[in-house]
Amino acid sequence: MKVAIVTDLEGTAGVVDFETQTYPGARYFEQAKFLATEEVNAACEGAFKSGADKILVIDGHGPGGLVPEKIHRKAFIFHGRPVSRYWLMEQSWDALFLLGHHAMNGTEKGNLNHTYSSRSVVNMWLNGEKIGEIGINIYLAGWFGIPTILVTGDEAACQEACQYVPRIQQAIVKWGFTRTSAISLSHQAACEVIEKAAATAVKRVSEYKPAKPEGKCELLIEFLSSADAFIWQQRRDAEKISATTVRFTGKHFLEVYEKWRG
Numbered sequence: 285m286k287v288a289i290v291t292d293l294e295g296t297a298g299v300v301d302f303e304t305q306t307y308p309g310a311r312y313f314e315q316a317k318f319l320a321t322e323e324v325n326a327a328c329e330g331a332f333k334s335g336a337d338k339i340l341v342i343d344g345h346g347p348g349g350l351v352p353e354k355i356h357r358k359a360f361i362f363h364g365r366p367v368s369r370y371w372l373m374e375q376s377w378d379a380l381f382l383l384g385h386h387a388m389n390g391t392e393k394g395n396l397n398h399t400y401s402s403r404s405v406v407n408m409w410l411n412g413e414k415i416g417e418i419g420i421n422i423y424l425a426g427w428f429g430i431p432t433i434l435v436t437g438d439e440a441a442c443q444e445a446c447q448y449v450p451r452i453q454q455a456i457v458k459w460g461f462t463r464t465s466a467i468s469l470s471h472q473a474a475c476e477v478i479e480k481a482a483a484t485a486v487k488r489v490s491e492y493k494p495a496k497p498e499g500k501c502e503l504l505i506e507f508l509s510s511a512d513a514f515i516w517q518q519r520r521d522a523e524k525i526s527a528t529t530v531r532f533t534g535k536h537f538l539e540v541y542e543k544w545r546g
């Protein structure tokens with residue numbers, strides 16, 4: 285069984301702040317990356333124990349959020365940029381794990397909540413429903429026939445994933461208090477919870493189906509600044525809805541995804 289793991293940094297236990305931990309050059313960035321890498325390794329360990337035989341870890345945090353030389357000895361790691369616009373989901377994986385993920389922008393008690401850019405995007409809607417990175421990743425994998433079977437992050441992130449995969453395995457490693465503060469499990473406890481959840485997810489893989497949005501598709505993106513929206517509105521496939529909002533439409537999810545990701 286082949287597992288892909290898409291990682292992010294903001295849903296890691298002990299990582300609660302953008303300025304000091306998740307932005308490149310932040311004072312504790314290297315420490316945050318180390319914590320995330322160890323959580324990923326715990327997921328790999330659990331998955332291997334339950335019979336996974338190949339794991340590719342895909343570093344999904346914008347500027348890179350893992351320590352490649354510390355990755356699990358039996359796993360492969362994709363790092364550096366660019367990565368394929370489909371996050372390598374076009375390769376055939378049997379399952380996807382989302383590690384260290386965070387809730388969409390504006391989520392109450394969602395620690396480090398944001399939607400793609402913590403500095404410029406206010407909201408995204410897919411076919412009228414608000415959506416964040418978790419939903420997009422689950423749908424993208426689903427489009428390629430891959431079920432998402434595990435999510436880790438704070439409680440709000442795990443709840444968000446349940447909207448798309450109701451019985452997804454979850455490892456809650458922190459509870460957001462505000463956008464930049466949270467109660468975390470200890471690092472060691474977080475790794476233990478993740479290892480267990482990953483092992484269970486792999487054992488139960490046959491119970492999961494790929495989550496795929498059907499039919500025509502519309503993606504709306506609302507930006508904080510009209511300056512950012514203006515740049516997006518110049519793109520060939522984009523449509524201006526208001527000074528701060530842009531729209532992409534298409535015959536199906538992947539067409540809209542491609543227009544948006546370029």
Ligand SMILES: [Zn+2]
Pocket residue numbers: 292293294344345346
């Ligand atoms: Zn990130």
